[in-house]
Amino acid sequence: MARLARYYRVYPINIVRGRMQYVWDSNGNRYLDANTGHGVAFMGHSNPEIINAIKAQLDKIITVPLNMGNEARDEFISEFSRIIPQGFDAVFPQNTGTEAVETAIKIGKKWTRRKTIVAFTNSFHGRTMGSLSITWNENYRKAFQPLYPHVKFGVFNNVNEVDKLVDEDTCCVVVEPVQGEGGLNVATVDFLKALREAANRVNALLIFDEIQCGFGRTGYTWAFQHYGVEPDVFTAGKAIAGGLPIGLVVAKGELGDVFNPGEHGSTFAGNPVVMAAAAATVKVFMRDNVPSVVKETGSLLAKRLGELNSRVVNRVKGMGLMIGVELRTRAEPYVEALMKHGVLALTASVNVVRFLPPYMISHDDVDLIVNSLSEVLKGA
Numbered sequence: 001m002a003r004l005a006r007y008y009r010v011y012p013i014n015i016v017r018g019r020m021q022y023v024w025d026s027n028g029n030r031y032l033d034a035n036t037g038h039g040v041a042f043m044g045h046s047n048p049e050i051i052n053a054i055k056a057q058l059d060k061i062i063t064v065p066l067n068m069g070n071e072a073r074d075e076f077i078s079e080f081s082r083i084i085p086q087g088f089d090a091v092f093p094q095n096t097g098t099e100a101v102e103t104a105i106k107i108g109k110k111w112t113r114r115k116t117i118v119a120f121t122n123s124f125h126g127r128t129m130g131s132l133s134i135t136w137n138e139n140y141r142k143a144f145q146p147l148y149p150h151v152k153f154g155v156f157n158n159v160n161e162v163d164k165l166v167d168e169d170t171c172c173v174v175v176e177p178v179q180g181e182g183g184l185n186v187a188t189v190d191f192l193k194a195l196r197e198a199a200n201r202v203n204a205l206l207i208f209d210e211i212q213c214g215f216g217r218t219g220y221t222w223a224f225q226h227y228g229v230e231p232d233v234f235t236a237g238k239a240i241a242g243g244l245p246i247g248l249v250v251a252k253g254e255l256g257d258v259f260n261p262g263e264h265g266s267t268f269a270g271n272p273v274v275m276a277a278a279a280a281t282v283k284v285f286m287r288d289n290v291p292s293v294v295k296e297t298g299s300l301l302a303k304r305l306g307e308l309n310s311r312v313v314n315r316v317k318g319m320g321l322m323i324g325v326e327l328r329t330r331a332e333p334y335v336e337a338l339m340k341h342g343v344l345a346l347t348a349s350v351n352v353v354r355f356l357p358p359y360m361i362s363h364d365d366v367d368l369i370v371n372s373l374s375e376v377l378k379g380a
Contacts, residue, residue, distance in 0.1 A: 018045025021358045034357040035344040039212050042239035044358045050242035053280035057273050072272040079282040090256020092249035093270040097211035098126025100235040100247030108172030108205045110258050118165050118173040120156040122182030159194045166198035172205040177223035180212035183349035184317040184324030192229040208234040219295035219320035241278040290359045294320040304370040310377040324352040341372035
C-alpha cells in the first residue's frame with residue numbers, strides 16, 4: 001500500500017475541521033489557529049461567503065484554460081482591480097507562491113535580457129529551482145546545488161551596499177518588505193527607497209515578494225504601501241483564494257505583454273473555482289475593511305507580547321498580524337508546547353515563534369495567545 005511521502009515535520013495532531021479562527025482535531029480539541037497553513041487561512045477557515053461562491057462555481061464549470069475566456073476569472077480581475085494601486089494593470093494568475101516568483105523572475109529576465117538577480121540575506125521566495133536560487137537559507141539549498149548561478153545576495157537593510165549590488169548586469173532585484181520565513185524582519189524605508197533608486201538607475205526591475213506579507217496582513221492592503229515605494233512587479237498569494245491554491249504576479253504597463261504565446265503557461269492557473277473563491281475573498285476583504293481591523297488587533301497583540309516578562313524573550317518583531325517573538329533559544333519546542341495550550345503557531349528562522357492568525361481574532365483570542373506563550377516560557 002502506498003504511503004504519504006514525508007518531507008515535512010509532522011506534529012502529533014490530526015486536524016479534521018475548521019471554522020473561522022478555530023480548528024478542531026480528531027479528539028474534539030479546539031485550537032486557535034495562528035499558523036493558518038503558513039498564512040493561508042488569514043480570511044478564516046470555511047468562511048461561509050467564500051464557501052458559497054465555491055459551491056456555486058462547482059455547479060457551473062471547474063476547468064477552463066487561460067486561452068479561453070471565463071466569467072469567474074473576469075469577475076476576479078474586476079474585484080482584484082479595486083485593491084491594487086493605480087498603474088498595476090496586468091495580473092498573471094498562477095497556482096502557488098513559488099510559481100509566482102518564478103514568473104516574476106522570468107519577466108525580469110525577458111524584459112531586460114540580463115542575467116543577474118539581486119536578493120538578500122534571510123530571504124525566502126520558494127522551493128522550486130529558480131525561487132530556491134534566491135532563497136538565502138543554506139539548509140534549503142545545499143542538497144540541490146548547483147542552482148541558478150547568477151545571483152548576488154546583499155545584506156537585508158544595508159543601504160550602504162545597494163549601489164555596489166545593483167549594476168548594469170542586474171535584471172531584477174527581489175525583496176520581501178517584511179521577511180516571513182527568515183525571521184519577521186521588517187525592511188526600513190531608506191532601504192526600499194535605495195533599491196528603487198538603484199533599479200531606476202540601471203533600468204532593472206524591482207520586484208516585491210508580498211506572498212506572505214501582502215493582502216492586509218501587515219495593516220495595509222500591500223506591505224509596500226507602508227513605505228511610499230512602489231515596485232515594478234509584485235507577487236501575491238496565500239490567503240487571496242480563501243484557502244484554495246493561488247499565486248499572482250501583478251505588473252505595471254507593458255510588462256503585462258512581455259511573454260509571447262508559449263513562452264509562459266500553467267495548466268491550472270486561473271482555474272474557475274479558484275477564481276470564484278478569490279473574487280468572493282476580495283469582496284469580504286473590502287466589506288470588512290480588513291487592513292483597518294488588522295492594524296487595531298495587530299497593535300494590541302504586539303503590545304501584549306512586548307509586555308511578556310521572560311529572560312528567554314529578546315524582542316517582538318513584525319507588522320500587523322504578522323508577529324514574531326524572537327527568543328534567545330530555539331523556537332521549535334515552544335511551538336510544540338503551545339499546542340498543549342490550544343494555540344497553533346509556527347517558527348521563523350531558528351529562534352522566532354511566529355503568529356499568523358486570521359484577521360477576525362478577538363481580544364479574548366489575543367489573551368489566549370499571550371497567556372499561553374507566557375505559560376510555556378515559564379518552563380524555560
